[in-house]
Amino acid sequence: MLKTFPVPAIPKKPFALKDSADQSSKRRRTRHSLTSVLLSLLLPALLLFDTLPALAQSQKPPQRFRGYPVLGMNASQVDGDNLAGFHKPGFHAGGGVFVMLDNRARMSLSMELLYNQKGARTRPGRFPLDKLTLNYLDLPLQFNYHDKERMIFSGGFSLGTLFGATRILDGIEQQDDIELYEPREFGYLVGATYVIQDHYGIGLRYSGSLVSFGESNNPLVSGLINRAVTFRASYIF
Numbered sequence: 001m002l003k004t005f006p007v008p009a010i011p012k013k014p015f016a017l018k019d020s021a022d023q024s025s026k027r028r029r030t031r032h033s034l035t036s037v038l039l040s041l042l043l044p045a046l047l048l049f050d051t052l053p054a055l056a057q058s059q060k061p062p063q064r065f066r067g068y069p070v071l072g073m074n075a076s077q078v079d080g081d082n083l084a085g086f087h088k089p090g091f092h093a094g095g096g097v098f099v100m101l102d103n104r105a106r107m108s109l110s111m112e113l114l115y116n117q118k119g120a121r122t123r124p125g126r127f128p129l130d131k132l133t134l135n136y137l138d139l140p141l142q143f144n145y146h147d148k149e150r151m152i153f154s155g156g157f158s159l160g161t162l163f164g165a166t167r168i169l170d171g172i173e174q175q176d177d178i179e180l181y182e183p184r185e186f187g188y189l190v191g192a193t194y195v196i197q198d199h200y201g202i203g204l205r206y207s208g209s210l211v212s213f214g215e216s217n218n219p220l221v222s223g224l225i226n227r228a229v230t231f232r233a234s235y236i237f
Contacts, residue, residue, distance in 0.1 A: 062105035066098040068201070070112070072232025078120040079225040080216030083130060090117025090133070092230050098144065106146050114138040116160065118226045128171040134181070134213075134226070135164035140189055152193040158207065160185035182213040185226065193234065201234040 072092040077085055096112030116138045121131035142156030162183050167174040191205030207230065212223020 062100055062103065064100050066100070066236055067095065068097070068234045068236045069095045070114070070203075070232050070234040072203075072230050074117060074228045074230050076118045076120065076226065076228035078118075078132060079227060080212070080218050080221035080223060081120050081132065082218055083120045083122055083132075085123060086227070086229055087123055088119045088121040088131065088133075090119065090228075092116055092232055094138075096140075098236070105149070108144045108146065110140075110142045110144055110154070110156075112138070112140045112142075114140065116228075118228055129168055130170065131168040133164075133166045134162060136160040136162055136185060138185075142189070149198060150195055152195060152201070152203075154192070154205075155190045156188070157210075158185075158187045158189055160187065162213070180214060181224075182211075185213050186210050187226065191230070195236065199236050201236055203230075203232045203234065205230040205232065 070093065074088075074090040074092050075086040076088045076090055077083065092114065094112055094114035096110050098108045098110045101107040101109065114137070116136045118134045118136060119132040122129055138158050138160040140156055140158035142154045144152050144154045146152050162178065162181055162185065165178045165181055187207055187209045189205055189207035191203055193201040193203035195201050207226075207228050209224075209226040212225055214224040216222065216224050
């Protein structure tokens with residue numbers, strides 16, 4: 001009779017469940033690390049694409065030429081006519097153009113063509129009335145500094161052509177001959193303009209003659225000199 005021997009039992013692995021849990025944890029860590037890598041690559045790319053339009057806009061070269069119409073009012077006087085004070089109002093109208101000199105749009109030259117009423121008069125409310133009205137066509141040439149697209153500081157020279165003159169003396173209009181005054185006026189000007197929303201400008205200007213434009217009745221004054229304070233508004237294209 002054959003003898004039978006018992007088959008030894010295969011021992012169970014006590015750590016099988018633990019190994020499976022470790023492998024699952026490793027897979028989760030692997031997926032987490034891949035996600036972190038993808039995010040670390042995508043976020044800079046998204047930030048770059050988001051900043052590219054602003055960067056391109058900031059590097060866009062400024063307009064080389066910018067035109068503008070201007071309208072305003074002068075308060076003027078004439079040195080040497082015995083009428084002191086900026087009491088004479090007058091029209092100030094025309095147009096001009098900026099020519100930018102640098103890519104940062106900080107410096108420019110400008111030229112204008114203006115109709116300018118200058119002259120002098122007695123203080124308002126005082127009689128009899130004395131008034132001198134001088135009509136000029138002015139051609140100013142200026143150097144300008146643009147401060148952060150908000151303020152424009154200007155200074156330069158102007159050449160004026162006199163095309164009309166009237167005088168009221170003791171309340172009576174005189175038949176003044178325009179030849180009593182110099183047909184050309186060479187002057188200076190300084191001013192500042194405050195710019196609103198890159199287009200609307202509100203400005204203040206002071207101008208004067210560098211040489212006299214006529215003879216003075218005052219022996220203490222060598223000749224007649226124009227001076228004017230101008231309040232003006234403009235639209236910059």
